[in-house]
Amino acid sequence: MTVTEPLLDVRDLTIAFGGKPVVHSISLSIAPGETLGLVGESGSGKSATSFALMRLLPPSATITGSIRLEGHPILTLPEPQMRTLRGSAVSMIFQEPMTALNPVMRIGDQIGESLLAHHPRTPRAELRARVIAAMQEVGLPNPEQRLRDYPYQFSGGQRQRILIASALINRPRLLIADEPTTALDVTVQAQILDLLRKLRRTHNLSILFISHDLAVISQIADRVAVMQHGRIVETAATADLFRDPQHPYTRKLLASAP
Numbered sequence: 001m002t003v004t005e006p007l008l009d010v011r012d013l014t015i016a017f018g019g020k021p022v023v024h025s026i027s028l029s030i031a032p033g034e035t036l037g038l039v040g041e042s043g044s045g046k047s048a049t050s051f052a053l054m055r056l057l058p059p060s061a062t063i064t065g066s067i068r069l070e071g072h073p074i075l076t077l078p079e080p081q082m083r084t085l086r087g088s089a090v091s092m093i094f095q096e097p098m099t100a101l102n103p104v105m106r107i108g109d110q111i112g113e114s115l116l117a118h119h120p121r122t123p124r125a126e127l128r129a130r131v132i133a134a135m136q137e138v139g140l141p142n143p144e145q146r147l148r149d150y151p152y153q154f155s156g157g158q159r160q161r162i163l164i165a166s167a168l169i170n171r172p173r174l175l176i177a178d179e180p181t182t183a184l185d186v187t188v189q190a191q192i193l194d195l196l197r198k199l200r201r202t203h204n205l206s207i208l209f210i211s212h213d214l215a216v217i218s219q220i221a222d223r224v225a226v227m228q229h230g231r232i233v234e235t236a237a238t239a240d241l242f243r244d245p246q247h248p249y250t251r252k253l254l255a256s257a258p
């Protein structure tokens with residue numbers, strides 16, 4: 001029998017701000033290549049959870065429990081090792097790419113910067129080739145010309161593609177996608193979901209896909225964890241969750257889905 005170690009294993013994670021807990025003892029795991037959806041209404045603690053996984057919460061946060069990523073204890077790892085994992089083993093994309101992109105830096109330089117952060121001695125020609133390949137992979141048009149453009153010269157969907165190219169250039173095993181399609185209209189939303197499904201297939205990427213929208217999650221997640229007021233009230237395979245929801249809150253979410 002082969003036992004697949006989870007890529008990410010979160011146990012009893014509790015997060016408090018100023019003594020007020022916003023995430024209460026949650027546990028979840030993600031297998032290699034698996035997409036876990038995390039659904040819950042605004043304020044339920046989804047983003048606090050995702051920042052904890054990257055160890056990017058402000059020092060004012062109190063965090064207890066354990067997070068293991070490929071066996072590394074994230075909450076106690078020395079900062080230099082954490083910096084190595086961040087962006088190479090685990091990367092993150094957000095709802096509004098404009099807040100994560102530098103408005104006055106050419107997008108080719110921004111994507112290249114992610115690579116240089118982990119491989120500072122990459123020769124210029126190789127750097128350029130890797131940036132162009134990353135832009136092609138995420139479906140950005142005319143990479144050779146457009147790498148000199150600035151974020152404002154792209155649409156919202158294209159900016160999300162730029163962020164995905166940056167996040168994936170170091171081939172992380174886990175992508176945390178925090179409401180990556182929420183700011184996009186429905187057609188563009190579908191295109192970004194298509195892209196994530198393709199990347200997941202080609203790279204055996206694990207994804208933590210966070211959204212307040214169960215309909216969006218159902219299009220990509222293998223399993224879904226339902227979060228309410230900082231607690232995970234139910235975790236199930238996506239089809240099972242829709243067919244036979246166990247928790248009243250899940251039933252409420254399903255009833256309000258379009």
Ligand code: ADP
Nearest residue numbers: 017022040041042043044045046047048049058
């Ligand atoms: P979600 O992403 O599900 O909408 P969040 O994780 O952003 O929810 O927020 C959960 C709760 O934690 C909210 O009540 C929010 O106000 C609070 N919170 C989030 N970040 C901070 C912070 N840096 N300082 C204080 N409170 C915070």
Ligand code: MG
Nearest residue numbers: 046047178179
């Ligand atoms: Mg959020």
